[in-house]
Amino acid sequence: MSQTLEQQKTYLGHPIGLFILFFTEMWERFSYYGMRGLLTIYIARSATSVVNEGPGLGWTGGDALWIYGWYTMLVYVMAIPGGIIADKWLGQKKTVMLGGLLLCLGHGTLAIPSESAFFSGLLLIILGVGCLKPNISTMVGGLYKQGDPRRDKGFTIFYIGINIGAFLASISVGLVAYYYGWHAGFGLAGIGMLIGQIVYMAGQKHLKHVGNFIGKSEDPKVIEAAKKPLSKIEKDRIVVLVLSFLIIIVFWSAFEQAGGLMNLYTDVKVDRTIGSWEIPAAVFQSLNAGYIIIFGMIVAGFWSWWKLKGKESSSLFKMAIGTIIMGLGFVFMMFASKEASSETFGKAAMIWIILAYLFHTIGELCASPVSLSFITKLAPLKYASIMMGVYFAATGFGNKLAGSIGEASQLESHKGELVGTVEEMNTLTEKNTYEYVIDGNKKKIIDYPINEDKNIQIKSRVFIAETGQIKFEKYDNQTDISHIINLSEDSKKNLRDELKEFDATSKNPMHTKLLFEKDEEAVKIEANKGDGKNYSLNFVMEETQNKQEYNIFMWIVIYTVVFGLLLILFLKKLKKLTHGAEEKSSDLADEPAEGFELADAQQ
Known part of the structure; x- marks a missing residue:
């Protein structure tokens, strides 16, 4: 098994399969984030509007955030059945294929100018992301042998691919919708998903040894691992994973304000004009992705340097620091709210949004890529995709909480x-x-x-x-x-x-x-x-709405920083429960009862 992984063709020091998954996920995220950037604004835009993108569904801002919360939660909660389908029946590779096909159908349906088509498209996207998202991430982990030090960097490269897609989508889809209408924007997002599906299907020859259904494996080690009950060490690691899911919920409940509250806030309360041109609100969604492309390798390099200096650099520590930095980004939203309320019908300068997204991005780069890698290190073999599904479900619950927080910021009319x-x-x-x-x-x-x-x-x-x-x-x-x-x-x-x-x-x-x-x-x-x-x-009333938004931004700062500090406080105890899962393979190779790396599952 490990010999097969070692013999993989490489490019830039990583398996070629990584770049197939990179481009597949890049275009899938192009479709998802392109659509997400339009979602709340389209729902809240008046049904009789004739400006810019044209009429929307005519719902209130609170209702739009309610839909946004449920939609983004279900997108990720469906990762649990997506993981079960992969583990029990199809394997990760075929389940990703199924998810891609559903996504192509879903985004294509959104391009139809009809309310029933809109909600049908959302349902298909929910099912498609549920099948694709947890399994493609697990396949990335499976490209590397046990204890391979390239794994974290591989996930960072994969993560940059995600954000190249998000960056391109936020600009192109937002502009197409602005000049040609909502459904043209949704249609462009669908074209991106179709390209991603073509890349995945064409690259199957580089993925032969990863993502296969382990129920059909003839490898005695894989069969034994699938039947063997969990050891004490594996159970301890699951406890750590479950606790880490709490910080994931907290992190994403704040971070996902980007597509909800911050998106609506940018549309209504931010001065987006440069000369005579008004920047479409959806275009600001590209800031996060653009920052990731710029700072992704810089942040990864910093943590490598930090580790060489002998400083604390565990995944849990990075997640805690990332949550704190991301939460502090909302301090700039507090400044924006203060500036907007300083004059009647005032608006905030774009700089506050730009700085908020910068801090959110640095926090995300510290926390999110390593959390994916962390799960592939700790999750038991037979529950590999299911645990990844639970991770994305935790992300989904964070998204739902984000929607609820956003709703709380919108006063009843x-x-x-x-x-x-x-x-x-x-x-x-x-x-x-x-x-x-x-x-x-x-x-x-x-x-x-x-x-x-x-x-x-x-x-x-x-x-x-x-x-x-x-x-x-x-x-x-x-x-x-x-x-x-x-x-x-x-x-x-x-x-x-x-x-x-x-x-x-x-x-x-x-x-x-x-x-x-x-x-x-x-x-x-x-x-x-x-x-x-x-x-x-x-x-x-403007004054009441401004006060409400300021308070919401302030409380987001408080609870994210508090949760991050609590994780640091209990860091030593949690690290003991991982039983050295983040140490190099030389420390783990002689401990077959202690767990596995996802690479062990592949053929």
């Missing part, structure tokens, strides 16, 4: 309806240019938004007048617009309480962006066009 006349609304708004495609020809119309059944947004001052009534005034000229608004009774009560809490008066008002949206079904009826009816109202 005050609701009402528009009762003003068309004439009144025309005096309160400005004409816009709208483009339509009619019988294949583009047609431009310059008109007031209410005449075209488009969304209307009015910046407003809000306070409790001396008469005790809630008063709305147009922000720029203080025109009284209270009479065009009819609030629901619950919203009226909640808004009054909120205004009292902030002591909002005419001299010290609160502020909001009133969003009037025409009912999607009413828009479809031509006879309703321009009648000014069927407009709902949703808004949150």
Whole structure:
């Protein structure tokens, strides 16, 4: 077995199979991160919007983050059945093949402009990632023989491949969606997945000895390992793995704010203009991946140097340090929130987002690649893919927690309806240019938004007048617009309480962006066009929203740093339970009862 691994053809000192898996995962991540960068913004974009990428699903920001949390959790939780399928029936290699095919179908379905196609595509992607993700990572570990010192570097190279895909996707998919529409962006992500599947299928000759179904192995050592009950050392190592999954949940619950809360925050609260060009919010998702490409080998080299100096460099220590550094990145989001709230309807500078993603990336490079390698060192042979699946499930639970944290940052909207006349609304708004495609020809119309059944947004001052009534005034000229608004009774009560809490008066008002949206079904009826009816109202108070976001960012900093410090505090005890699994093979080769390296499982 080890002889077969030693005879592998190499490139740049690593098995050629690593680069097949590198390019497969690169394009799979291109598809995933390209789609993820659009997900929350598409869901939260108004269903009657005509700006930039076009109409979305019209859900609230909180609902978008709820979907994001469940989706990203299920993507990774499905790694458990994906691992079981590989271990019990198909083997890792065939299960990756199945996952790739499902992903091609899923991303292709997202390109269809239909709500049912959108959710069907998400389901197929969940199933596809569940089959592919844990098994392709386990196959990387299987390329190296027991105790091979190249393994951690191999995972770092693999990790850079992941992020090249993410970097290319965040820019190209985001720009394509911005200029050609959401579904063109989703379609480009699908093309990336198709390329990845072709690479994987073409490179099978370099993967003959890795990822095979061990149930069919004729190697007596493999058969014995599969039947043998767990030893005391293996059980101790599983305990360490389970505890390490807790820090993984904490890490990803903060890190995955990137695709959720930070994505929405960038879209709404960050000044993204350079000259006359506004950078699409989804493009900022490329920062993390770009930083990884730049700093990946630098961070890996630092830890190698650190180890040569005789300093603590275990995987658990790196995970703890990575979590702390990543958490400190949210300090910059606190600065962003402070800057945005320093003036009415203010926005934060891009530098805060850029610095936050830099710290998140350095933290990720310390924690994530080594955590993958750590599992391949500690997991018992017969539970190899299952334990990798549990790791990704822990990542999934972290993603769900990330979605819940993001939801908590989004205040429930005050609701009402528009009762003003068309004439009144025309005096309160400005004409816009709208483009339509009619019988294949583009047609431009310059008109007031209410005449075209488009969304209307009015910046407003809000306070409790001396008469005790809630008063709305147009922000720029203080025109009284209270009479065009009819609030629901619950919203009226909640808004009054909120205004009292902030002591909002005419001299010290609160502020909001009133969003009037025409009912999607009413828009479809031509006879309703321009009648000014069927407009709902949703808004949150800027001051309260800014305060809520600041508090969320602050608490993320606190709990990530605390968890990281706790892991360091108990580091020595946890390292004892690994029984030297991270030591070189010379210390492990004579201990067959103590465990295995995943390379032992391959033929």
